[in-house]
Amino acid sequence: MGKEVRDDLRYTKTHEWVKVKDKVAVVGITDYAQGELTDIVYVELPEVGKEFKKGEEMCTLESIKSVAEVYAPISGKILKVNKSLEDSPEKINESPYEEGWIVEMEIKDEKELDDLLSPEDYRKIIS
Amino acid sequence: MVQRSPLHKIHEKLGAKFTVFMGNEMPLYFTSIKDEHLTVRKAVGLFDVSHMCNVMVKGKDAEKLMSIATVENASRIPEFMSQYTVILREDGTIIDDTIFYHLPDGYLLIPNAGMGKVVANWLNEKAREYGLDAKAQDLSRDYVILAIQGPRSREVLQELTDVDLSSLKLFEFTIAKVNGVDCILSRTGYTGELGYELQITPPQNAIKLFERILEVGKNYGIKPIGLGARDTLRLEKCFVLACNEFEGGRTPLEAGLAFTINWDHDFIGKEALLRQKEKGDYERLTCLKCIEKGVPRHGCKVEKEGKVVGKVSSGTLSPSLNVGIALAYMKPEYRSIGEVVDIVIREKRVKAEVVKPPFVKKG
Incomplete structure (x- = not known):
């Protein structure tokens, strides 16, 4: 089952991934997290423009069996949300690192990026 | 203490993700709940349901005890037939729902997980109270229960037994050899599909059989199925789950199980049920189908124009219909078919409609 950890991403203990692209942070949940949830059937996305502090609940994912929160990995405003997840939430299961991205966030404080986990550290957490 | 199934090692090998349900560590799913659910609806699935219990009732007065302690008149049930029924307290609330098998030398009950001793x-206690010569024994640890369910279940099982499965009626059972292993083989299940259940003792006999059924079933698209899909399968058919639907004490009239009651005999709880029936104002289990997006869960309130009129006992996203479905205890005046209510899901109101059971019809 899914345990892929990509080397070009940073991670959180709560199983979000972050990719820095043109001074913007793309955020999703990891392959491990989607495997634990399985069958995501409903995604409650945040509003564009809403500001979150690092660690705040940002978005809700529902699987057939349970409900899980996605936490803001860094502080900043929501710039974009992946609207296609509203009709195809299964994309998070099928492609957690590509089509299943959840939001793009402003990077308010670059120093917070340093607190994110490296792929090696994240691998240790889920092993 | 957490109990493990005698098949635990096989489940591990098959890549199961486990959950603890009523003190039993059992597979939640192997691949995904949705995939397993649809496999059972369209082809065939194999379940280990060893978390369920086995209680044997024997003695000269076993039939009398069954009749007094359940809502069924046991004298109506011939040998080699099984019956779904409920066991009530004197106040009419359900202790457990169970199937009982009428064996040549007694009755075998299948109480829910964790309920064998109870x-x-x-x-x-009731045998003593009523002066009956009958004894009940919790044999849960002596049995493994397998369920093979789905439209192709007959074909798979037929390859492993000489019994003519097409002649076995719903709720009928036989003592059969399946792949050389002695089983109680019944046409019963919890999925609403064609299906069979096997009671196997001693437990180690089930290990090879489980693997053999998967092997033979390959040609029919068989998969091992976890408790996750077991729950969504039963909920689409509006079958109750004891730990959800009986929570807090419910009578069979409330739980939509009036059909199980045989009023022509005396049983524990009868007077209380007659009183409740006459009063008529009790909450009843009701099927709600979401019109808007959302997944109802156990405990969600149901509202009508801002007023609480019910509470969800079980909810999920139906893998067959792809909409939220729920069983909810509703005040009688708000449960006519077509009535639209709000289910409160994490502070959000999601519109749902009262529908006739089941959510998913045959085929």
Whole structure:
């Protein structure tokens, strides 16, 4: 089952991934997290423009069996949300690192990026 | 203490993700709940349901005890037939729902997970109280229960037994050899599909059989199925789950199980049920189908124009219909078919409609 950890991403203990692209942070949940949830059937996305502090609940994912929160990995405003997840939430299961991205966030404080986990550290957490 | 199934090692090998349900560590799913659910609806699935219990009732007065302690008149049930029924307290609330098998030398009950001792103790207490020569024994640890369910279940099982499965009626059972292993083989299940259940003792006999059924079933698209899909399968058919639907004490009239009651005999709880029936103002289990997006969960409130009129006992996203479905205890005046209510899901109101059971019809 899914345990892929990509080397070009940073991670959180709560199983979000972050990719820095043109001074913007793309955020999703990891392959491990989607495997634990399985069958995501409903995604409650945040509003564009809403500001979150690092660690705040940002978005809700529902699987057939349970409900899980996605936490803001860094502080900043929501710039974009992946609207296609509203009709195809299964994309998070099928492609957690590509089509299943959840939001793009402003990077308010670059120093917070340093607190994110490296792929090696994240691998240790889920092993 | 957490109990493990005698098949635990096989489940591990098959890549199961486990959950603890009523003190039993059992597979939640192997691949995904949705995939497993649809496999059972369209082809065939194999379930280990060893978390369920086995209670044997024997003695000269076993039939009398069954009749007094359940809502069924046991004299109506011939040998080699099984019956779904409920065991009530004197106040009419359900202790457990169970199937009982009428064996040549007694009755074998299948109480829910964690209920074997409770049911056996209750039956022994009632046997004493009513002066009956009957004894109940909790044999849960002596049995493995397998369920093979789905439209192709007959074909798979037929390859492993000489019994003509097409002649076995719903709720009928036989003592059969399946792949050389002695089983109680019944046409019963919890999925609403064609299906069979096997009671196997001693437990180690089930290990090879489980693997053999998967092997033979390959050509029919068989998969091992976890408790996750077991729950969504039963909910689409509006079958109750004891730990959800009986929570807090419910009578069979409330739980939509009036069909199980045989009023022509005396049983524990009868007077209380007659009183409740006459009063008529009790909450009843009701099927709600979401019109808007959302997944109802156990405990969600149901509202009508801002007023609480019910509470969800079980909810999920139906893998077959791809909409939220729920069983909810509703005040009688708000449960006519077509009535639109709000289910409150994490502070959000999601519109749902009262529908006739089941959510998913045959085929």
